[in-house]
Amino acid sequence: MAELLKMCGISKSFPGVKALSNVSLTLNAGEVHALCGENGAGKSTLMKILSGVYQADEGEIFINGEKVTIENTKKAQQLGISIIFQEFNLCPHLSVANNIWLDRQPKKGLFIDDKKLIEQTLAILDDLGLSISPKALVRTLSVAEQQMVEIAKAISFNSRILVLDEPTAALTESEIDRLFNIIHKLKTKGVGMIYISHRLEELARIADRVSVIRDGQYIGTYNYKDVTIDKLVSMMVGRELNNKFPSHRRKIGRVLFEARNIRSNKLNVHNIQVRSGEIVGIAGLMGAGRTELARAIFGADKTYHKEIFIDGKPVNINSTTSAIKNGIGYITEDRKKDGLALNMTVERNINMAYIPSICKKGFVDENAAKENAAKYINNLRIKTPSMYQKMQNLSGGNQQKTVLAKWLCNDVKVLIFDEPTRGIDVGAKYEIYELMNRLSDNGVAIIMISSDLPEILGMSDRILVMHNGMISGELNREDATQEKILRYAAGLSNEEGKGA
Secondary structure (H helix, E strand, O other), X not given: OOEEEEEEEEEEEEOOEEXXXXXXXXXXXXXXXXXXXXXXXXXXXXXXXXXXXXXXXXXXXXXXXXXXXXXXXXXXXXXXXXXXXXXXXXXXXXXXXXXXXXXXXOEEOOEXXXXXXXXXXXXXXXXXXXXXXXXXXXXXXXXXHHHHHHHHHHHHOOOOEEEEEOOOOOOOHHHHHHHXXXXXXXXXXXXXXXXXXXXXXXXXXXXXXXXXXXXXXXXXXXXXHHOOHHHHHHHHHOOOOOOOOOOOXXXXXXXXXXXXXXXXXXXXXXXXXXXXXXEEEEEEOOOOOXXXXXXXXXXXXXXXXXXXXXXXXXXXXXXXXXXXXXXXXXXXXXXXXXXXXXXXXXHHHHOOOOHHHHEEOOEEOHHHHHHHHHHHHHHOOOOOOOOOOEHHHOOHHHHHHHHHHHHHOOOOOEEEEEOOOOOOOHHHHHHHHHHHHHHHHOOOEEEEXXXXXXXXXHHOOEEEEEEOOEEEEEEEOOOOOHHHHHHHHOOOOOOOOEOO
């Protein structure tokens, strides 16, 4: 296979941080090259150098054997390089056709030639085997369909090098299958793809080679068939992780949290109990009502009826403020949208809900704020050059720890985790699990919503399964299997299972 890309000896520094040190990467035509590493390892920095967002301090880049300088994103596009990030770069109120050909629409005189625009769009969509209407507004499309539009846009630029950043993070199994079919089609057309994912198990389906970066250093490149997932994990974290989940024996106490008769347009949940020191996992298919249940408990969404008890006493949770006052915390599935202020510092994010406690005559006690932030940065091992670093510069795992620190400041009794390790690398996942165990040791009642069945099975003391807005089944840790969970999730009974 012809070599499309060669990056040699790439180094990049930011104030106080050596992001990359002498990293190399090659990509062949018709190849899927997986790029693996923990969050903060340098993967995104390397790809931003490739796409012209950053310029390398040292190193060389060759495209089709010719040395190039990629001074900006436009130059990268001209060289046939496209990157599809997790946050799509689409205009939601424009049509599919206008998004694909934005600022490049065919003209008839002074006006857009709509007929030709549709024809050009259909040619690309048909070539990729996509049945998306060119006239559909992007905001009406599913996440998977929007991703396909991004891929179609890249193909419209005649991109030969395509970078896919966590492309399956928000997709269902059937949508992942569709994406992989598109990837295989692109391979046959000679497109080379760099594929970034924390879901190591899916790489076996599409990756030809894999390269590992750790702490900004190049670790190695291998044919994918020659490495195991355990070997990859070891190279990524620099140590052996013999178990995905930390071993732990929890001391489960009294019923600390109870919710009865939660009813809304999407929910009809009769009863949920969580004991002190217990982790209750909530499983179910997408759309089953798991996040809606979390938001209802936390007072973020309106309900027709609900009864909440903390330590056996009824409490009125009609808003997020009342939930917080009663010791309930909620770490959302979208930490960047709902959990963090990305343009603010680590210190301010940690103290966000704590500030009322350290205000004197309307002014924040800055010394107290600094001490509190330092305590949690140390206790939770948040990796940051400074507590005054902007949140947007931290890795996913450290962002998640910061959200957790924000709630720990408020002495929560009940903590809801919604997809606690989504988009987080294996090493950081283990640390999050350890923190959850520490919380349970301190008597916190934990509700954990997750689409990751091994995570549900590995961390939960009990598992509640949702289907169509209701609890369709309950399983103890000892009895739970993936098959039983999936049967309940599909609305089927388990003869051996314990019904809810």
